[in-house]
Amino acid sequence: xxxxxxxxxxxxxxxxxxxxxxxxxxxxxxxxxxxxxxxxxxxxxxxxxxxxxxxxxxxxxxxxxxxxxxxxxxxxxxxxxxxxxxxxxxxxxxxxxxxxxxxxxxxxxxxxxxxxxxxxxxxxxxxxxxxxxxxxxxxxxxxxxxxxxxxxxxxxxxxxxxxxxxxxxxxxxxxxxxxxxxxxxxxxxxxxxxxxxxxxxxxxxxxxxxxxxxxxxxxxxxxxxxxxxxxxxxxxxxxxxxxxxxxxxxxxxxxxxxxxxxxxxxxxxxxxxxxxxxxxxxxxxxxxxxxxxxxxxxxxxxxxxxxxxxxxxxxxxxxxxxxxxxxxxxxxxxxxxxxxxxxxxxxxxxxxxxxxxxxxxxxxxxxxxxxxxxxxxxxxxxxxxxxxxxxxxxxxxxxxxxxxxxxxxxxxxxxxxxxxxxxxxxxxxxxxxxxxxxxxxxxxxxxxxxxxxxxxxxxxxxxxxxxxxxxxxxxxxxxxxxxxxxxxxxxxxxxxxxxxxxxxxxxxxxxxxxxxxxxxxxxxxxxxxxxxxxxxxxxxxxxxxxxxxxxxxxxxxxxxxxxxxxxxxxxxxxxxxxxxxxxxxxxxxxxxxxxxxxxxxxxxxxxxxxxxxxxxxxxxxxxxxxxxxxxxxxxxxxxxxxxxxxxxxxxxxxxxxxxxxxxxxxxxxxxxxxxxxxxxxxxxxxxxxxxxxxxxxxxxxxxxxxxxxxxxxxxxxxxxxxxxxxxxxxxxxxxxxxxxxxxxxxxxxxxxxxxxxxxxxxxxxxxxxxxxxxxxxxxxxxxxxxxxxxxxxxxxxxxxxxxxxxxxxxxxxxxxxxxxxxxxxxxxxxxxxxxxxxxxxxxxxxxxxxxxxxxxxxxxxxxxxxxxxxxxxxxxxxxxxxxxxxxxxxxxxxxxxxxxxxxxxxxxxxxx
Amino acid sequence: xxxxxxxxxxxxxxxxxxxxxxxxxxxxxxxxxxxxxxxxxxxxxxxxxxxxxxxxxxxxxxxxxxxxxxxxxx
Numbered sequence: 013x014x015x016x017x018x019x020x021x022x023x024x025x026x027x028x029x030x031x032x033x034x035x036x037x038x039x040x041x042x043x044x045x046x047x048x049x050x051x052x053x054x055x056x057x058x059x060x061x062x063x064x065x066x067x068x069x070x071x072x073x074x075x076x077x078x079x080x081x082x083x084x085x086x087x088x089x090x091x092x093x094x095x096x097x098x099x100x101x102x103x104x105x106x107x108x109x110x111x112x113x114x115x116x117x118x119x120x121x122x123x124x125x126x127x128x129x130x131x132x133x134x135x136x137x138x139x140x141x142x143x144x145x146x147x148x149x150x151x152x153x154x155x156x157x158x159x160x161x162x163x164x165x166x167x168x169x170x171x172x173x174x175x176x177x178x179x180x181x182x183x184x185x186x187x188x189x190x191x192x193x194x195x196x197x198x199x200x201x202x203x204x205x206x207x208x209x210x211x212x213x214x215x216x217x218x219x220x221x222x223x224x225x226x227x228x229x230x231x232x233x234x235x236x237x238x239x240x241x242x243x244x245x246x247x248x249x250x251x252x253x254x255x256x257x258x259x260x261x262x263x264x265x266x267x268x269x270x271x272x273x274x275x276x277x278x279x280x281x282x283x284x285x286x287x288x289x290x291x292x293x294x295x296x297x298x299x300x301x302x303x304x305x306x307x308x309x310x311x312x313x314x315x316x317x318x319x320x321x322x323x324x325x326x327x328x329x330x331x332x333x334x335x336x337x338x339x340x341x342x343x344x345x346x347x348x349x350x351x352x353x354x355x356x357x358x359x360x361x362x363x364x365x366x367x368x369x370x371x372x373x374x375x376x377x378x379x380x381x382x383x384x385x386x387x388x389x390x391x392x393x394x395x396x397x398x399x400x401x402x403x404x405x406x407x408x409x410x411x412x413x414x415x416x417x418x419x420x421x422x423x424x425x426x427x428x429x430x431x432x433x434x435x436x437x438x439x440x441x442x443x444x445x446x447x448x449x450x451x452x453x454x455x456x457x458x459x460x461x462x463x464x465x466x467x468x469x470x471x472x473x474x475x476x477x478x479x480x481x482x483x484x485x486x487x488x489x490x491x492x493x494x495x496x497x498x499x500x501x502x503x504x505x506x507x508x509x510x511x512x513x514x515x516x517x518x519x520x521x522x523x524x525x526x527x528x529x530x531x532x533x534x535x536x537x538x539x540x541x542x543x544x545x546x547x548x549x550x551x552x553x554x555x556x557x558x559x560x561x562x563x564x565x566x567x568x569x570x571x572x573x574x575x576x577x578x579x580x581x582x583x584x585x586x587x588x589x590x591x592x593x594x595x596x597x598x599x600x601x602x603x604x605x606x607x608x609x610x611x612x613x614x615x616x617x618x619x620x621x622x623x624x625x626x627x628x629x630x631x632x633x634x635x636x637x638x639x640x641x642x643x644x645x646x647x648x649x650x651x652x653x654x655x656x657x658x659x660x661x662x663x664x665x666x667x668x669x670x671x672x673x674x675x676x677x678x679x680x681x682x683x684x685x686x687x688x689x690x691x692x693x694x695x696x697x698x699x700x701x702x703x704x705x706x707x708x709x710x711x712x713x714x715x716x717x718x719x720x721x722x723x724x725x726x727x728x729x730x731x732x733x734x735x736x737x738x739x740x741x742x743x744x745x746x747x748x749x750x751x752x753x754x755x756x757x758x759x760x761x762x763x764x765x766x767x768x769x770x771x772x773x774x775x776x777x778x779x780x781x782x783x784x785x786x787x788x789x790x791x792x793x794x795x796x797x798x799x800x801x802x803x804x805x806x807x808x809x810x811x812x813x814x815x816x817x818x819x820x821x822x823x824x825x826x827x828x829x830x831x832x833x834x835x836x837x838x839x840x841x842x843x844x845x846x847x848x849x850x851x852x853x854x855x856x857x858x859x860x861x862x863x864x865x866x867x868x869x870x871x872x873x874x875x876x877x878x879x880x881x882x883x884x885x886x887x888x889x890x891x892x893x894x895x896x897x898x899x900x901x902x903x904x905x906x907x908x909x910x911x912x913x914x915x916x917x918x919x920x921x922x923x924x
Numbered sequence: 925x926x927x928x929x930x931x932x933x934x935x936x937x938x939x940x941x942x943x944x945x946x947x948x949x950x951x952x953x954x955x956x957x958x959x960x961x962x963x964x965x966x967x968x969x970x971x972x973x974x975x976x977x978x979x980x981x982x983x984x985x986x987x988x989x990x991x992x993x994x995x996x997x998x
Contacts, residue, residue: 020966027959031980053983057976065971080948103940110936112961117970121960122941124974125949132982660931 150758265306308390327405329455338433404455406481449501458629468660497549520548553762584619596645745780
């Protein structure tokens with residue numbers, strides 16, 4: 013009997029004493045517990061202490077602390093939990109002499125006592141505790157009954173060596189204890205320890221109970237524990253592998269690793285248990301189901317590592333990279349879960365005694381609950397991976413967006429989170445494009461494509477939308493706006509060499525409230541994006557238009573083109589035609605364009621055009637079109653207007669070619685008109701000729717008069733047509749279109765509008781001038797008419813030349829002396845002074861020749877007149893067929909007196 | 925077997941345990957606690973110790989109630 017045992021006994025006595033005295037509170041009967049009570053209690057205490065009661069859980073200090081804290085927290089005493097944690101850290105840091113070594117035991121003690129007390133509080137009167145004392149008093153074996161007295165008794169068996177030692181020790185204590193009556197109790201205790209063995213099942217509990225065994229009811233759930241243990245053992249016997257192993261294997265499989273039994277099967281394309289294993293079918297199917305996660309994981313992981321490897325080699329693209337990163341993040345969440353599960357599977361969960369499942373290990377069934385959510389996510393990821401494998405950029409984002417249209421909030425949230433990550437590079441591109449005009453797209457993922465083009469076609473062809481890369485959450489109109497905004501910036505930068513857009517962009521950004529730094533936009537904020545784009549577009553377009561109008565004087569240039577190329581400046585055109593006319597009659601290849609340029613220069617200086625700014629004058633040039641042999645200068649001459657760098661976006665080459673087409677047409681029209689006027693100068697009846705005619709012999713005279721009358725009538729008809737056509741072109745076509753253009757120019761909000769307005773203007777001019785594709789027939793007829801008129805002009809010239817020659821011949825015959833005189837004056841003198849000259853000797857021959865000439869001429873004029881009439885009739889009848897343009901006014905003017913409709917009663921019905 | 929106790933450290937430890945005990949509302953006083961710690965340090969099983977505490981408490985409360993009712997019963 014050593015000192016320690018003595019001490020232990022003393023301590024036990026002290027404990028009993030204190031417990032008996034203190035727990036009887038002040039409100040209690042102040043009786044000091046009697047000696048008998050005291051001794052009984054002491055005996056009972058010793059008996060308990062020498063029993064083999066051990067905690068049902070393995071000693072794990074930190075787990076214990078966790079459990080306490082959790083308990084406090086669940087009771088709503090979170091501050092207590094915090095204080096407890098604090099105190100505990102202090103407590104645990106104390107080591108060395110004087111400190112408590114078995115900290116876990118102390119904690120356990122505290123916890124159990126506190127729990128017990130709580131239960132007691134709840135049940136103010138202990139229901140069955142009487143039994144203990146009475147049995148103890150009677151000297152028999154006391155029964156320790158559970159609080160609820162529901163006889164859910166269990167016996168904790170424990171064969172630990174420690175308890176044996178302790179029992180021995182208590183045995184000694186017993187010997188030392190003076191009261192001999194305790195000895196038989198201890199005998200019984202020893203017997204209990206001998207008998208103690210694995211007790212299983214209710215019947216045995218009952219047996220143990222009836223056999224007078226000490227029953228310790230630690231908690232009411234013991235039966236469940238035992239049942240569970242029994243089940244575990246049973247299942248162990250039935251299965252070749254224990255569930256623990258399977259759980260571990262499943263956890264491995266879910267990380268894509270082959271487990272001991274669960275392995276990846278290529279054929280089945282999934283993780284399966286091998287067929288030879290003896291496991292219940294239910295387990296097999298559960299394993300199979302759980303391993304779907306592993307299969308999906310394999311797929312996702314495979315995709316990620318594949319694209320990771322290709323980052324450098326191939327163009328996965330930034331969106332693809334973002335997608336991978338987002339998947340990776342999701343996977344790391346998943347890893348965390350797996351780590352926790354694994355930890356729980358490997359270690360027993362330190363659960364409180366009240367917890368129902370002190371079945372320590374993770375079961376397959378539990379796994380299936382844990383996996384319910386990750387499997388949904390993993391499935392989504394696998395589907396995405398399958399769908400997006402071949403896609404990239406905007407197309408990928410669009411495809412994921414399609415999957416995000418899902419009613420399940422879980423799926424929706426998950427997809428949104430993913431999309432935010434995936435779309436961030438895309439939105440960054442949009443932001444940079446809209447605010448800085450930078451196209452940062454090495455992998456061709458953006459829905460704006462750029463092409464290296466010349467400056468003047470930058471606007472029209474430099475950039476375009478790539479429909480395949482346009483994700484569905486960006487609408488077509490928004491995309492167009494985005495495209496235009498960035499294009500405007502680039503246009504400003506490249507073509508206009510302007511820096512003002514940066515201010516406009518910054519202003520737009522502040523107006524929307526986003527910063528100009530990266531990462532300010534994200535998926536799901538389409539509204540923000542839209543407003544940003546709208547603001548930026550508004551300001552940048554405004555800036556661009558201002559620049560176009562103010563710095564580059566778009567309108568002035570348009571007007572200049574109208575005045576020079578569309579022959580709006582009458583005096584200039586008249587003068588130009590006068591001075592270049594003779595040169596243009598030469599064959600085209602003999603004309604020097606330098607000479608023409610000089611002539612143009614002089615035409616400018618001698619007309620009102622000289623008051624135009626030199627900027628505009630300098631841009632006007634002569635252009636000789638490529639010519640074939642036999643072309644006259646008239647056919648190849650044209651004017652050209654060089655609009656300069658930013659404006660040639662509007663006045664592109666093709667636009668200028670169309671302008672030149674119009675110019676050529678108008679120029680021809682002018683030439684015809686000019687020619688007719690020139691002819692009129694020679695043919696108009698005047699007193700000199702009429703005087704001369706009156707001197708002629710009757711036959712010749714009448715023939716002459718007839719021919720010249722025919723000529724005049726035809727001229728008049730032609731002149732009517734030409735001048736009305738010209739009127740129509742000038743006023744109905746050019747001016748109307750121009751005023752429309754001016755109106756639309758003011759309304760236009762961006763360069764595209766401006767371009768469209770100009771395009772419309774040019775189109776309407778072309779169409780209405782009968783140069784459009786649908787009026788080709790008409791146009792051809794028109795040119796035939798022009799040619800006829802020009803033929804008529806030369807014919808008329810010849811006729812009047814002949815007449816003049818005749819005139820001069822007669823004068824020469826009669827008065828040779830007056831030949832040197834000025835012709836006109838001479839004529840006047842001669843004719844009046846020598847009326848009888850026709851009576852000269854060559855008279856007969858002359859008369860004959862003149863007659864023949866006049867007859868020929870008359871025939872020719874008749875022929876032309878006939879041709880003209882037929883063709884003109886065709887022209888007139890074609891006019892109403894041109895439904896696409898409004899030719900009513902032209903028709904009305906040409907047929908003002910209904911002359912033609914009377915001539916052609918057949919076509920009349922058609923006309924009106 | 926119990927090493928020479930540094931009384932200061934021992935008191936400190938006891939303080940802390942007492943604090944924790946109060947938080948957990950065990951209803952044990954300082955002295956009882958010290959006895960329990962000592963017993964636990966000697967290698968007694970905490971389960972058994974807690975059982976003793978519980979049972980004796982229950983017994984006293986019960987006995988006192990018995991006693992309080994006893995005089996009136998006969």
